[in-house]
Amino acid sequence: xxxxxxxxxxxxxxxxxxxxxxxxxxxxxxxxxxxxxxxxxxxxxxxxxxxxxxxx
Amino acid sequence: xxxxxxxxxxxxxxxxxxxxxxxxxxxxxxxxxxxxxxxxxxxxxxxxxxxxxxxxxxxxxxxxxxxxxxxxxxxxxxxxxxxxxxxxxxxxxxxxxxxxxxxxxxxxxxxxxxxxxxxxxxxxxxxxxxxxxx
Numbered sequence: 001x002x003x004x005x006x007x008x009x010x011x012x013x014x015x016x017x018x019x020x021x022x023x024x025x026x027x028x029x030x031x032x033x034x035x036x037x038x039x040x041x042x043x044x045x046x047x048x049x050x051x052x053x054x055x056x
Numbered sequence: 057x058x059x060x061x062x063x064x065x066x067x068x069x070x071x072x073x074x075x076x077x078x079x080x081x082x083x084x085x086x087x088x089x090x091x092x093x094x095x096x097x098x099x100x101x102x103x104x105x106x107x108x109x110x111x112x113x114x115x116x117x118x119x120x121x122x123x124x125x126x127x128x129x130x131x132x133x134x135x136x137x138x139x140x141x142x143x144x145x146x147x148x149x150x151x152x153x154x155x156x157x158x159x160x161x162x163x164x165x166x167x168x169x170x171x172x173x174x175x176x177x178x179x180x181x182x183x184x185x186x187x188x189x190x
Binding site for chain 1 (some may be wrong): 057059070087089091097100101104105108113118119120121126127128129130131132134135138140142145146147148149150152153154157
């Protein structure tokens with residue numbers, strides 16, 4: 001009986017994790033990636049305020 | 057590095073905390089910046105100047121880029137806030153949030169992840185040795 005309850009709980013947890021993974025938003029370079037390349041946004045503050053300058 | 061689409065109270069709280077972490081970790085050469093993705097460059101520029109002065113943001117640079125984000129960064133259209141923590145161009149942590157998802161608990165876990173981009177004890181020892189040799 002206890003075993004059956006444990007299996008049921010494991011299934012609920014597994015389903016919850018799957019739903020969470022499917023819902024997780026992916027945006028930007030992923031962990032482990034080296035895709036941090038130069039780009040030049042308009043700096044509003046800092047040393048280059050008022051100019052497009054790479055901050056990477 | 058943070059990409060955001062709008063200024064909100066929770067984002068402001070995150071930026072202030074990252075600004076404080078940047079100050080605290082100056083010796084580790086930590087840098088930080090927030091890129092606001094907007095097509096209204098003039099309007100956003102005024103808002104950011106006001107934000108920096110009102111909130112006293114001194115170490116985190118505020119910047120503006122186009123609404124799609126920089127090429128090759130794959131910023132999702134529905135990502136309101138994307139946080140990328142990296143060191144030596146290698147990504148150590150990534151947090152992405154849809155509109156309304158960034159909350160205090162998420163801000164805390166981002167700040168906690170800052171340790172992932174700071175030099176560990178061995179690296180610090182190596183740097184100290186190099187400095188002593190000079």
